[in-house]
Amino acid sequence: MYGYQLRVEFEASTGATWPLNIGQVYTTLSRLERDGLIEPDADADGDGKVTYRITDAGRERLGDWFSTPLERHGRPRDELAIKLAMAMTTPGVDVRAVVQRQRTATLRALRDLTRLKAQADETADAAWLLVNESMIFQAEAEARWLDHCETQLTASGRTPRSTTTGTPKEVAP
Amino acid sequence: MYGYQLRVEFEASTGATWPLNIGQVYTTLSRLERDGLIEPDADADGDGKVTYRITDAGRERLGDWFSTPLERHGRPRDELAIKLAMAMTTPGVDVRAVVQRQRTATLRALRDLTRLKAQADETADAAWLLVNESMIFQAEAEARWLDHCETQLTASGRTPRSTTTGTPKEVAP
DNA sequence: CGACACATGTAACACGTTACATGATTTG
DNA sequence: CAAATCATGTAACGTGTTACATGTGTCG
Numbered sequence: 001m002y003g004y005q006l007r008v009e010f011e012a013s014t015g016a017t018w019p020l021n022i023g024q025v026y027t028t029l030s031r032l033e034r035d036g037l038i039e040p041d042a043d044a045d046g047d048g049k050v051t052y053r054i055t056d057a058g059r060e061r062l063g064d065w066f067s068t069p070l071e072r073h074g075r076p077r078d079e080l081a082i083k084l085a086m087a088m089t090t091p092g093v094d095v096r097a098v099v100q101r102q103r104t105a106t107l108r109a110l111r112d113l114t115r116l117k118a119q120a121d122e123t124a125d126a127a128w129l130l131v132n133e134s135m136i137f138q139a140e141a142e143a144r145w146l147d148h149c150e151t152q153l154t155a156s157g158r159t160p161r162s163t164t165t166g167t168p169k170e171v172a173p
Numbered sequence: 174m175y176g177y178q179l180r181v182e183f184e185a186s187t188g189a190t191w192p193l194n195i196g197q198v199y200t201t202l203s204r205l206e207r208d209g210l211i212e213p214d215a216d217a218d219g220d221g222k223v224t225y226r227i228t229d230a231g232r233e234r235l236g237d238w239f240s241t242p243l244e245r246h247g248r249p250r251d252e253l254a255i256k257l258a259m260a261m262t263t264p265g266v267d268v269r270a271v272v273q274r275q276r277t278a279t280l281r282a283l284r285d286l287t288r289l290k291a292q293a294d295e296t297a298d299a300a301w302l303l304v305n306e307s308m309i310f311q312a313e314a315e316a317r318w319l320d321h322c323e324t325q326l327t328a329s330g331r332t333p334r335s336t337t338t339g340t341p342k343e344v345a346p
Numbered sequence: 347c348g349a350c351a352c353a354t355g356t357a358a359c360a361c362g363t364t365a366c367a368t369g370a371t372t373t374g
Numbered sequence: 375c376a377a378a379t380c381a382t383g384t385a386a387c388g389t390g391t392t393a394c395a396t397g398t399g400t401c402g
Contacts, residue, residue, distance in 0.1 A: 003354070005353095014258070021390095028389090030355090066260055067270075069274045077191055078311070083239070084307075085303055085304050086300075090235075102243065105244065113245075130258055134254040135251070135254070141310045176381075176382070177381050194365095199382065223381090349402090350400085353396100353398080355396085356396105357395100358391105359391085360392105365384100366386100367384080368382080368383085369380100370380075370382105371378100371381095372379070372380085374375105374377085
């Protein structure tokens with residue numbers, strides 16, 4: 001395939017969920033070629049289009065990727081968890097407010113995702129559907145966790161240091 | 174606080190879950206100072222230790238961070254979802270095997286996390302506990318999603334193109 | 347003819363991450 | 375005294391991401 005085609009394909013399979021800048025496709029293709037995982041296809045209709053072909057090394061790497069499960073280490077740290085942890089440790093922050101705002105946002109996202117799922121069901125693109133459902137499961141887990149956080153907060157120290165419901169501007173050094 | 178101290182603090186609050194290279198602390202501190210969010214504290218015991226203090230700009234940014242909920246956009250794309258989607262689209266890949274291997278890994282991680290939770294409960298560090306529980310919720314969601322994927326696979330096209338249970342080395346171009 | 351889809355690329359930036367270099371102080 | 379802990383930094387790499395520059399073909 002060639003770059004433009006790859007982007008169209010990717011966007012079709014994930015929808016507006018994961019927008020992909022076309023520039024990145026080309027930079028990535030360059031890097032893949034640099035690493036010898038793909039190579040430009042010699043016998044392709046040279047209409048300005050640059051078709052790439054996977055190499056043996058690339059095929060091996062792809063196989064490794066598929067056969068090696070992802071470990072929790074090596075995944076990017078979860079910003080939300082960090083934020084909540086920091087909010088609890090930092091004096092002068094209304095943790096409840098942070099949780100509630102996030103909860104609202106998460107539920108809204110969940111609603112949007114569910115709406116998208118309807119579309120995905122129609123088009124019957126299996127890959128698209130799974131990606132969508134993955135995000136739904138994640139959003140649900142996030143919502144549950146936030147609820148859990150709130151109950152924990154209510155249960156233990158009930159000392160809302162800051163009564164301000166709005167933006168907490170004052171944070172200790 | 175000074176760099177070394179920050180790292181100790183962070184490690185204490187997240188445990189071995191998120192190891193943090195000390196070098197990164199210093200690079201990050203430099204970048205924060207570059208952006209005027211923190212500044213070296215003039216009147217500090219100059220024992221070689223470099224104490225930093227948050228600036229007004231920094232305090233504002235921190236407040237913004239706490240008060241602005243995370244949107245699903247802008248978060249890193251989920252590698253697992255991509256992998257599964259790709260596995261389905263790529264001919265010659267035993268998707269079931271991929272799912273099962275991942276499921277095993279996820280359940281193992283879940284077991285480890287639960288074990289860690291026991292420790293977190295003892296030390297009663299609220300922040301650490303929440304981070305831990307966040308990861309548990311996520312892992313559970315992942316497991317549920319994987320199960321869901323498997324049932325979906327069984328339900329629809331039951332055409333295990335590759336009977337090989339082991340590593341699928343042959344992948345189409 | 348002008349707008350739009352098709353098609354490719356480059357330069358630059360930010361950030362996470364690691365490896366390496368260095369020195370002071372404590373402690374078994 | 376040697377080893378470990380405390381403490382700071384720098385150079386470099388890889389990757390995700392964006393903004394920008396460029397050109398061709400098509401069609402209303």
